[in-house]
Amino acid sequence: MVKQQKKIVTQKNIQTLKNENAKRILIIGDFVASAIADALKKLFTNNNDIVIMNYTIPASGLARTDYYSWQSNISKLINQNNPNVIIMMIGANDNQPITNSHNIINTDQAEWLRIYKQRIAEIAESLHASGKSWIWIGQPAFGSDLLTQKMKIFNALYKHETKKSGGYFLDIWSGFSDEEGNFSFSGYDVHGKIAKLRTNNGIYFTSEGKKKLASYLEKPLKNILNFHAFSHEDPDSTYKAIQKHRQESNSQEPSNIVRQPPMSLDDMAQKNIYLLGRRETSFIEKTWSPLNGNQKDRADNFSLP
Numbered sequence: 001m002v003k004q005q006k007k008i009v010t011q012k013n014i015q016t017l018k019n020e021n022a023k024r025i026l027i028i029g030d031f032v033a034s035a036i037a038d039a040l041k042k043l044f045t046n047n048n049d050i051v052i053m054n055y056t057i058p059a060s061g062l063a064r065t066d067y068y069s070w071q072s073n074i075s076k077l078i079n080q081n082n083p084n085v086i087i088m089m090i091g092a093n094d095n096q097p098i099t100n101s102h103n104i105i106n107t108d109q110a111e112w113l114r115i116y117k118q119r120i121a122e123i124a125e126s127l128h129a130s131g132k133s134w135i136w137i138g139q140p141a142f143g144s145d146l147l148t149q150k151m152k153i154f155n156a157l158y159k160h161e162t163k164k165s166g167g168y169f170l171d172i173w174s175g176f177s178d179e180e181g182n183f184s185f186s187g188y189d190v191h192g193k194i195a196k197l198r199t200n201n202g203i204y205f206t207s208e209g210k211k212k213l214a215s216y217l218e219k220p221l222k223n224i225l226n227f228h229a230f231s232h233e234d235p236d237s238t239y240k241a242i243q244k245h246r247q248e249s250n251s252q253e254p255s256n257i258v259r260q261p262p263m264s265l266d267d268m269a270q271k272n273i274y275l276l277g278r279r280e281t282s283f284i285e286k287t288w289s290p291l292n293g294n295q296k297d298r299a300d301n302f303s304l305p
Helices: 031-043 070-081 110-129 145-164 207-215 218-225 237-250 265-269
Strands: 023-029 050-054 085-089 133-137 168-170 186-188 194-196
Touching (some): 023 031, 023 070, 031 050, 031 085, 031 133, 031 207, 070 110, 085 110, 085 218, 110 133, 110 145, 133 145, 133 218, 145 168, 168 218, 194 207
Parallel strands (some): 023 050, 023 085, 085 133, 133 168
């Protein structure tokens, strides 16, 4: 069987005319990491002191190592690119079975969790062994309640292994959820204004959402690279803008202003069954491929039971 070529995001339009000693930021991971890389590249387009190296693979994860194995490639990527800091974000595609030469291990089996923990630990150890500064970004909530619950579990595992291995874990959950911690289409943008942050399918990010993703890296990158690179008025401008907006909102009537603006039923119901960069389902072995062509419980599966 011929496997479809993986979509690897590389430096097709790598920033040019950078200073010889420009700081190099390597971004690896899935489609959420790719969204962050896009936003950072736009942010630093005219900054000659920063080079963004986007080596994300949108449809990748830690579950399907037969599709792409980060464990086998991460050290090589680091050695080839010699980054000053590494940004890792993975997991949105991982709510699916793990396969090996003997059997298929479903997500509800204890063995699945054991293997997944081990793979996280291997990635964290590789990042630690590189001797580079590294950041592991947690996943946000998604439109699917089941996937959101899985991301909470995964984030706890990422955080544990990151701290254990000496990395910096970055939690972005509150920025893309409501006051109860549940998924929200809208929220505060980088200017402290209410904006739509997620696309109608509850998976991807709007342009404002991407900017907000990137804004979470302002403080850790500044601490690691010892510079203020983000084009805000001051280092705390995002926080101050949000606080100012909240104070202005609280002074108005009614006092119980909701964070999420109304959305039409059409918007809420719009469906998109494909992950960014997703391979054709024919790539998946027929022995376990679901009848409807979508893997149960993945972010991109909106089929009825």
